[in-house]
Amino acid sequence: MVEQETLLLNTKGRGSYNITEDVQQLVASTGIETGLCHVFVMHTSASLMLCENADPAVRQDMETFMANLVCDGDPMFIHCDEGPDDMAAHVRTVLTHSDLTLPVQAGRCALGVWQGIFLWEHRTMGHRRKIIVTMQGD
Amino acid sequence: MVEQETLLLNTKGRGSYNITEDVQQLVASTGIETGLCHVFVMHTSASLMLCENADPAVRQDMETFMANLVCDGDPMFIHCDEGPDDMAAHVRTVLTHSDLTLPVQAGRCALGVWQGIFLWEHRTMGHRRKIIVTMQGD
Amino acid sequence: MVEQETLLLNTKGRGSYNITEDVQQLVASTGIETGLCHVFVMHTSASLMLCENADPAVRQDMETFMANLVCDGDPMFIHCDEGPDDMAAHVRTVLTHSDLTLPVQAGRCALGVWQGIFLWEHRTMGHRRKIIVTMQGD
Numbered sequence: 001m002v003e004q005e006t007l008l009l010n011t012k013g014r015g016s017y018n019i020t021e022d023v024q025q026l027v028a029s030t031g032i033e034t035g036l037c038h039v040f041v042m043h044t045s046a047s048l049m050l051c052e053n054a055d056p057a058v059r060q061d062m063e064t065f066m067a068n069l070v071c072d073g074d075p076m077f078i079h080c081d082e083g084p085d086d087m088a089a090h091v092r093t094v095l096t097h098s099d100l101t102l103p104v105q106a107g108r109c110a111l112g113v114w115q116g117i118f119l120w121e122h123r124t125m126g127h128r129r130k131i132i133v134t135m136q137g138d
Numbered sequence: 139m140v141e142q143e144t145l146l147l148n149t150k151g152r153g154s155y156n157i158t159e160d161v162q163q164l165v166a167s168t169g170i171e172t173g174l175c176h177v178f179v180m181h182t183s184a185s186l187m188l189c190e191n192a193d194p195a196v197r198q199d200m201e202t203f204m205a206n207l208v209c210d211g212d213p214m215f216i217h218c219d220e221g222p223d224d225m226a227a228h229v230r231t232v233l234t235h236s237d238l239t240l241p242v243q244a245g246r247c248a249l250g251v252w253q254g255i256f257l258w259e260h261r262t263m264g265h266r267r268k269i270i271v272t273m274q275g276d
Numbered sequence: 277m278v279e280q281e282t283l284l285l286n287t288k289g290r291g292s293y294n295i296t297e298d299v300q301q302l303v304a305s306t307g308i309e310t311g312l313c314h315v316f317v318m319h320t321s322a323s324l325m326l327c328e329n330a331d332p333a334v335r336q337d338m339e340t341f342m343a344n345l346v347c348d349g350d351p352m353f354i355h356c357d358e359g360p361d362d363m364a365a366h367v368r369t370v371l372t373h374s375d376l377t378l379p380v381q382a383g384r385c386a387l388g389v390w391q392g393i394f395l396w397e398h399r400t401m402g403h404r405r406k407i408i409v410t411m412q413g414d
Contacts, residue, residue, distance in 0.1 A: 002173050002275050004243060035278050036314055036410055038174055040241050042250030044190040050374045052320040052366050057355040061363050062370060064352050069207075069345075076202050079195040087199050090190050094200060098188045098253075099239050101375050103316050103408040105280060110408055112318030115374075132241040132248055134174055136274065136412065137278050140311050140413050142381060176312055178379050180388030182328040207345075214340050217333040225337050228328050232338060236326045236391075237377050270379040270386055272312055274412065 001138065003030040007131040011121035014085070016049060016059045019131070020109075020117045026133050027104055035104045035137015039117065042130045045089035046121050047096040053116025066092055072124075089122035096120060104137055139276065141168040145269040149259040152223070154187060154197045157269070158255045162246055164271050171245050173275015177255065178237045180268045183227035184259050185234040191254025204230055210262075227260035234258060242275055277414065279306040283407040287397035290361070292325060292335045295407070296385075296393045302409050303380055311380045311413015315393065318406045321365035322397050323372040329392025342368055348400075365398035372396060380413055 005026045011017060019039075027037050041048055052058040070091045073084030080086050100117065102109040111117075119129060143164045149155060157177075165175050179186055190196040208229045211222030218224050238255065240247040249255075257267060281302050287293060295315075303313050317324055328334040346367045349360030356362050376393065378385040387393075395405060 004172055004241065034280055034410075036412065038239055038241065040239075040248075042248070042253065044188070044250065044252045049370055050320070051370060055355055055357070058363065058366055061353045061355050062367060065346070065367050068352070070203070074203075076206070077199045079193055079199050081193070087196065090196055091200060091203050094187055094189060095233060095371060097235075097373075101239055101314055101316075101377055103280065103314065103410045105408070110316075110318070112320065112406070114320045115318065130250070132243065134172075134241045136174065142310055142379060176377055176379065178377075178386075180386070180391065182326070182388065182390045208341070212341075214344070215337045217331055217337050219331070225334065228334055229338060229341050232325055232327060233371060235373075239377055268388070270381070272310075272379045274312065 001032060003135045005133045007133060009119055009129045010126060011129055012126045014121055014124050016118040016120045018116055019119050023117055023133060024108055027109055027135055028107060030135050032104055032135050032137040033107050037102045037104050037109050038134040040099045040132045044093055045123050046119060046129050047093045047098055048100045049096055049118045049120045050100060050115055051118055052114050054114055085124045092122040139170060141273045143271045145271060147257055147267045149267055150264045152259055152262050154256040154258045156254055157257050161255055161271060165242055165247055165273055166245060168273050170242055170273050170275040173242045175240045175242050175247050176272040178270045182231055183261050184257060184267050185231045185236055186238045187234055187256045187258045188238060188253055189256055190252050192252055223262045230260040277308060279411045281409045283409060285395055285405045286402060287405055288402045290397055290400050292394040292396045294392055295395050299393055299409060300384055303385055303411055304383060306411050308380055308411050308413040309383050313378045313380050313385050314410040316375045316408045320369055321399050322395060322405050323369045323374055324376045325372055325394045325396045326376060326391055327394055328390050330390055361400045368398040
């Protein structure tokens, strides 16, 4: 069985947004017991992160690390049509993940105790983000 | 239904090569309407990148960023059997993606408007690269 | 056909552990000839790496690179409940891969000659790691 759904998310700018429950509800609604759940972001300046979901400081540190690794407005970047965060957002997306695949077990994504699924908005302004979720299995 | 095909690409050395249309044509040839398309590079010194496909400066900046992050011939590297770009190519591969999975919707990979699929050659010399494309769905 | 199995691995601390044969044996046991094999780590401080598997210096260099990129105990990190390697392990996980999907061809994962599948333990102490392997195909 293959089922495909779309999630829409309005972000408020740079940061990570927990979509774990949205994805789990889609999986539950298909009735698939065993299989895979694929999550895909249709953008080049936002990505996905499977991250510790208990202490919010972890995602704050992740943000700090990434802001240091990929500097907004770095003079080495040529592409800056949409401002200093434009090219940085593309790099951050490539260094992380546009798609994640999760095992479905007993009708749910079999995440570890500390794992949560996050959309990572890399632009400083808010955007409307589209995520396609495809679920395959029995 | 499962269909598997092989793409062969002769690169001309370091840089990114657009394979979006090659992948879309394989998907179209299977007749699969809804499902997933998995793209896999069989090498440890070339990878895949889902990247902005409109302004070529984006991929030029991506190259500049990566060359700064992972320095060819960095003296901290022990493994340099095949020259200064050898170990750098392995690191660049691990930091990006050997495989990508894309949703298939209405008989095509459902990419965002700005998304393109690129093979990223990390060696300075050209290589013959082998990519396996597996498509599953209804 | 969908088959799902669990691999358990006791690591001895930071470093990479070859799980290629474990995964190949699971695939062989299913009898699937053509399809996909999905490998998923249920943790936020260990990840997966598809890496050169011939010269051990490659993985040693990978470790050196990563230790330089993400410094244990970096004062910019707030989250350090479990020691200086705690937040660094989360960052290393996000920069690499929690899941890998591999094509199955002729009853085996169709890896390139130099490719091996490794669990990458990012904590300095040993941990018991759980990996879910899901195989789909005909």
